[in-house]
Amino acid sequence: MTVSINSPSLLKLGIVSAFTMFALGACASKPPATDTEAFRAYEQNNDPLEPWNRSMMQIDQGLDTVFFNPVISVYQTVVPKPGRRGVSNAIRNFRTPITLVNDILQGEGSRAGTTLRRFLINSTVGLFGLFDIAQHWGLPYHSEDLGQTLAVWGVGEGPYLYFPILGPSSGRDITGYAVDNIGIDIMSWVGRADNPLWWQVVYFGGLAVDIKGNAKPALEELKASSIDYYATLRSAYRQNRAKEIRNSAPAPLPGLDDFYDDDGDGDPFSSLETEKASVQTAALPK
């Protein structure tokens, strides 16, 4: 195991592309352009691999059931909440380069400054990142990644993709994820020359346990409040990414379909009475 091509990270990338190739064989059937409503819904979902993605979600949920959930529940029993928060803080801290590089790539000078100051404060006063001291000093955390940078540069989202362990993604986001984690994340470099498989497994496995554990309550909530969890998660993922790309600027009004706006005021939330009245007025002969 000395040849770098055997690196588990590259292996992972290989698996990802193999998945993508197979997925091409499992495309959702595209409705004819003449069926305008179905066609528009298809375009809006931007999920040509839907049947494939749905089965990937099932595999992911299966892995959660047999492996991640038991591990998470042991971890949460053994390590109390403040300890787990310390671990999450430390992970965030040593993955700072990903955010810093992407702050810079997006030309966000002051955000890059915040990221750098946070790293210096938390690595020292915050005991190697275990405590997020900077947050209390007016330097709140933000994350950036290459997927967001590509979006800022005008790269389109690409099709929706779902990966086991990683969860929801897109053509753009998975590309960014691969580069961030193989190229920029210093932790993934550790011992790469000697290729110790155990380090990559422990590191990325630990990362998955931390991320999945933190996301669990929100995802369980989303699942319980939805009927089609797959469609709901796809929607929630995209909206949350859009917010991250906007760097939390106010949400725009939801996209209008012409017929929601009978009274023509550009607002999809006019009262039903107003809309009804305008329909009736419009129906009257002039």
Place this chain on the structure above:
Amino acid sequence: MMRTILFSALLIIGVAQANAAEATMKTDPTAFINHFSQVSIDDILNANIDTVEKTARFRTVFNDSFDIPAISRFVLGRAWRRASDSEKQDFLAVFEDVIVYTWSRRFKQYTGQTIKVLGTSPDGDTGTLVNSVIIDLAGQTISVQWRLRQRGEGLRIVDIIIEGISMVITYRQDYTSVIRQNGGIQGLLTELRKQAAETLPSKAP
């Protein structure tokens, strides 16, 4: 006699102040959200009553604070246009149940979070977007935005956006997918009724 006059005067002042507060709440988005969160926290979340009673109180607050028909039309989209009047009525009823029960399940998870309004901006035709954060006891914040619309009877909530995720858009894409797969709005109504029955809160803890 003097005492009666004084008492009546105090009473009148008190009523006048209550009316003024209510009038402000009808048009001032910040006052509206503050009132909504205060009622939710004091009269529901922290009240010493069982889940069934909390759910009943929340249903009243939900009906008084949200424009459910406008939300329903947005959530169903194309299907709302095609639905018959009775299907619309059925949807309004079961959708209200689903939301009320979904929220009531969260009551138990309440651990002292508070809502802080950060600011407002104009939104849509007669609306306001209220920016706020939910702060927990450890100081962690979650961004929450409220889309409000001015109606005759006062301000009404038409959407809640949590960390960029809009409630109405998410429901809409969920339900659109169900309608597409289960053959129309009747299929969706069946699924929603099932969901409401499963989440119906009981007196058992």
